[in-house]
Amino acid sequence: MAAFVVSPLKMGPLLVLWLAVCLSGTWAVDRGNFKTCDQSAFCKRQRALKPGQSPYRALLETLELTNTKLTLQLINDNNKVRLLLELYRLQGNMTRVKINELKPLKPRFEVPDVLINDPPTEPLSLLSRDENGVVLSLGADSQRLIVSAKPFRLDIMEGREVLLSLNSRGLLAFEHLRIRKDTISYKIKTKVNSMWENIKWVFSSKVDPEGTENKEETEAANEPAEGEEVWGEKAKEDEKVEDGMWEETFKSHTDSKPNGPSSISLDFSLPGVENVYGIPEHADSLKLKATDGGDPYRLFNLDVFQYEVFNPMALYGAIPVMLSHSAQRTMGIFWLNAAETWVDISSNTAGKTVFGQMLDYVQGSSETPQTDVRWISESGIIDVFIMLGPTPADVFSQYASLTGTQAFPPLSTLAYHQCRWNYNDQEDVAAVDQGFDDHDIPYDFIWLDIEHTDGKRYFTWDHHKFPQPKDMLQGLLDKRRKMVTIVDPHIKVDSSYKIHNEIRSKGFYVKSKDGGDYEGWCWPGNSGYPDFTNPEMRAWWASMFAYDQYEGSMENMYTWNDMNEPSVFNGPEVTMHKDALHGNWENRDLHNLYGLYVQRATAEGLIERSGGVERPFVLARAFFAGSQRYGAVWTGDNAAEWDHLKISIPMCLSLGLVGVSFCGADVGGFFKSPSTELLVRWYQTGAYQPFFRAHAHLDTPRREPWLFGPENTALIREAVRQRYALLPYWYQLFYHAHHSGQPVMRPLWVEYPQDTATFSMDDQFLLGRDLLVHPVTEEGARGVTAYLPGKGEVWFDVHTFQKHNGAQNLYIPVTISSIPVFQRGGSIIPRKARVRRSSSCMEHDPYTLFVALSPKRFAQGELYIDDGHTFNFDKQKQFIHRRFSFANNALSSRNLAPGSQFTTFSWVEKIVILGASKPSKATLKTPDGKESLLEFEFDASMSVLTLRKPGVNAGLDWTVVLQ
Missing domain, CATH: 2.60.40.1760 (glycosyl hydrolase (family 31))
Structure with missing residues (x-):
């Protein structure tokens, strides 16, 4: 959500009322603004x-x-x-x-x-x-x-x-569609039909006085035609009793329902089924609940102000x-x-x-x-x-074959994002940017909410606060950082605003039921809503992201589409009237598609501005099936409460199950002010969720990571650094999500489908197959109990390297610094230990391979590398994809993409083998026949073998033999 800063005299009473609620500090959803099933006639x-x-x-x-x-x-x-x-x-x-x-x-x-x-x-x-x-x-x-x-x-x-x-x-x-019975046309038609039947009856009775010969034909003639219903006394009575069929009123809004x-x-x-999942978006448990005696789950894109959890x-x-x-x-x-x-x-x-x-x-x-x-x-x-x-993997592939896979994001978008409603001006942006450097906390993106615009006119800048946007962006680019600006799909109705004038002149606005441009209140005041269902409108919108159209934009600036449900402050249920028209179709027919079309048009614009070379990044709040093809989503306007931290896990798990892997929640909570404990725990949780962004409401105190004392700054720094070290693994998971539709963040039952103990779990999750995360989401927690699945398997604590058997509930004592994460025995995960100010600064840095051996002393993993931001991985097959395998005391790297053309300067600087035995020597062998001995250390207490400086290029074949 964004802000509206203007004199109340210019707002109008409805917007003043909306803002009074937003800024009052009550911070609670008004459920009366949204329908229950009983209030929805159909x-x-x-x-x-x-x-x-x-x-x-x-x-x-x-x-x-x-x-x-x-x-x-x-x-x-x-x-x-x-x-x-x-x-x-x-x-x-x-x-x-x-x-x-x-x-x-x-x-x-x-x-x-x-x-x-x-x-x-x-x-x-x-x-x-x-x-x-x-x-x-x-x-x-x-x-x-x-x-x-x-x-x-x-x-x-x-x-x-x-x-x-x-x-x-x-x-x-x-x-079935029908003609309204109280219309003149229906009454005329009924009268004509009745007269015709009387004529036929008179004629037939002259031919057959008893009426028996044509009785069957006459009865058939009296059957209702296709598209009509039986119209007897009972039907008349039913229609009297049944309201909401042709018109429906909710609060002060009337839906005309012209088609009945x-x-x-x-x-x-x-x-045989007891467990069902999916149908996001709801702030509820991963396993869907029976709705007997309560409301069904509702799917209708809405701007819900600080939503409640568990409903x-x-x-x-x-x-x-x-x-x-x-x-x-x-x-x-x-x-x-x-x-x-x-x-x-x-x-x-x-x-x-x-x-x-x-x-x-x-x-x-x-x-x-x-x-x-x-x-x-x-x-x-x-x-x-x-x-x-x-x-489960089959279902993910089946759904992906229908609606597509997750867009492959630029690598930098998997890093940390810093956002607030709003960073005040260019000086504020520069100060926050420098604050991360001063406190040695990496970040890749800083975000600007609606206050950066000229009076909420999107594609513009407030020239008093942001007089030189290109200088600001260049300053970020010099540090290999980026920016996201907000572009919402409500357009200020203002004859001096180029965007509005062009949309109106081209007839691209959604129409009201009476045929005029549909208008409603949103952050700019009176607003029009572009008809994104129109492909011509989408093409025009995409063209507005060109560098010569979007003044001040550069290649390191990306886009955020908020309010795309669409949000209409003075509309029914805070959204568009259902009888508004998108071409020939009512909003009621396609409402849930609107957000997808907004995100699609924006993503296409970012691709076009680069001549089809660069991958886009677009975050959207509203979405539908297929939205995964266009970018990321987040869980909306949450609150700085422990329950909202907890619910972020099942919300993102649910989205991953239905194709949307790039999901996250506002770290710290959008509304309210988190305690320092809650903020730290949220950073620790967010660091292990796919989209990692801190965001806060205009009315909350500033909460940059260094504002809560040195100890908490250190804790947040450590969580963010863990995220950066794992970026190679995150990128590999998104590569697979893009190619196969498999979720990045997944419930345990996806990998352990026969383990009934996992079917209802939503306080822990897997990243890919190989990392299990159990965030601490309870206030004052002194311990958590994590379930480690897999009979006969082992799991290694990634922080201590302690080994634990699978198929057990493991109690883990925790302190405020604890983030319980385990690596599956039998896996190999690449990391980058040298964390710098941004992910782009780490591009050529070396890798450390963490080899976690299974009880049978086997392990396998992958490494994926490309340029991190273009479509060359797909169009020109420019990428590296390696398979690591450990078997028979030998670790090898083999090419999974023969014919691909890409080179890297990165190398392997360390190999850490968990569950190992001490060798007498370790030998590196390369395809040219060269052999060299490697230095190593062995920790007998933890059975950890560390091989130092193999120094091999990450894109080449090699083998390390332990003897």
Whole structure:
């Protein structure tokens, strides 16, 4: 969040009220500003439906099967409206199900730009068919899909096991588009239809006085047409009772709903599953809770002022992806819908039977656990991808094949960022920058919030406070440091402002329901909102980041998109009206996409300004599925409270599970002022989370790391230095996330999927496979209990090198300096021990390899190196990728990227082997046949062998033999 500094007389009463709340010191979310399910008409309507009463049946005579898809009509026996089901088997063990109206009155919104391509399909084949349903082969691993006709239901099976069922609880509900019954056009149409039916009846009675010959035809004529509902006395009464279908009021805002009710719902049953995860963003535990008796989890991008923890309220971003996990299998459900969505979760006992003749499987009355999930969206169509795993890594790859992988960030962005709302002027920036040098604390980025602009006009500078931005940026560049400036997607309505004038003249603003430019209040006052769903608007926005357009910008300046939900201070729920228009579509149809489009346009602008050479860095607060392709996210406006520190872990873990690895939380908490203990613990935690940035509210005291006394400065310095030493490992993890979609920060169950003890853990985590982190997040803690997984494995404390067995709860005494981190036995992790003022200053520095031996005296690891900032790693294959292996008392380095063209000046200056035995000698061998003896030290008490100065180039083959 940013500031608004202007005379209250110029603000308007709504903004004054907003600021009064923001700056009052109450620091608490007003839950009354945000809807519950009961206050959301479509959610309330859908949730009132009872399980087990599905009106839908499959019309098997309409089934068509081609090599790539199955199509089948469904009919709602209550109103005779037909739906069209399309089913695809996708490459990579996925199934796609789409359901839309067969003949909608107008097109329904289908989400664009999220899938990276049209997913390739695999053949479907028919196994059997009768009047009750059909059975299809899904190819892999004896997988079958059973379509039951009445009521309609889908079951996916593997062998005798039901993996997942759709509409097994009968909660498929599709509110068809219709004509409002109290409109003149509807009444005329109804009157004409009635007159026509009377004429036909008179004619038929003359031909057949008894009316028997044409009775069937007359009854058929009286059935409602496609797109209409039965209109009897009960239907009339229902519509009287049911409000919110054509208009809905929340607080002082009325949503006009010109297209009427259009919500959709579908339930999924997961036999044998007790654990589900994902659907960020919520400030809640990693394992999702049952929502019986409470509100469902809500997905609707909102600017929530100092959110509460441990509840299902919607926050800034929405990724409609859920993972299920059991000791036997991991699967995923991707609900591709960008409208407001609610997700209900319940658990019950399996006891379902399916299509008896075909299955040869009856669950009977067993007490097998089962999780049922119901998705409810306000508009659009049902478009769901079922990712069948079976492993966690498979699900990550499957999802990445649909929406892409994490953008590969510049190396420097993985280092430490210093931010505040706001650094006052150029002198303040220079003083803070120098403060880091004076206190020997490294950092790479300093950030400027909205006060650096000319009156909240983005792409500008306050020329009194920042008269020479290029001089400021050059000063940072001389120290190999960088800056981030904020560019928010609300534009000050001001005829003297170039950006506003161009957007208005080009017709690029979002429109109100009446066709004028949509305007609302945000930090500049009266603001317009660019329509980022328009590709022409995005291209224009991207062009504004060119160096000759964004005055004062340089190559070491990057971008922060805040408030991109979008935030509208005087709008319903502090966001845009749902009946605002993006071209032909309402905001209600695509609301959750807006933030993705803002971040995308900005990232494309940073790429274009460099001629396509440089990788961008863009931080955004709002996001959707696919946002990982465009940069980083953070967890928004948190508070300086211990619970907010704790919740940052499951929040980032949840994001990593659904593709967004580049996640972090405001270190120290945005609101309020942390105690020195909390601040130190937050630095220690943040140093081991992917995005590492300190940030603070305008109204809080300054909290640069050296302002809390020498002892606390030293503790913070040490945490930051640990981050810098690990940058080679962080960079390697992000390289893999970019290529395979595997999360950087991951729950323990991802690597230990059969260990039930890990399924609910969210106070510790893994970085990659090989580092386990258990931050201290309790006030006054004297110890923590970490779970070390893996029976038969060992873990080494990275600070003391003490070895511990896996599959145990380990109590660890802690002091204020403790950061419990363990390296897995069997791994090799590269570090850089020479920490300098910024990551760029460490580019050519040497590596230390930490080799942690497994009980079988084996270890393996990697090293990835490129130039750290361009796309040359991809376009020109300019990178180094090495495999380190320790086996049979020999450590070797081998090339994993033959043909790649890149050289490095870095070398290996030290090798530390944990769990080692003392050798009689250590010999370095190179491919040219040269051999040399290495100096070494052996600590018998800790079984640590240190090999000094092997001096080999980090990009070459070599072997160290211990004898």
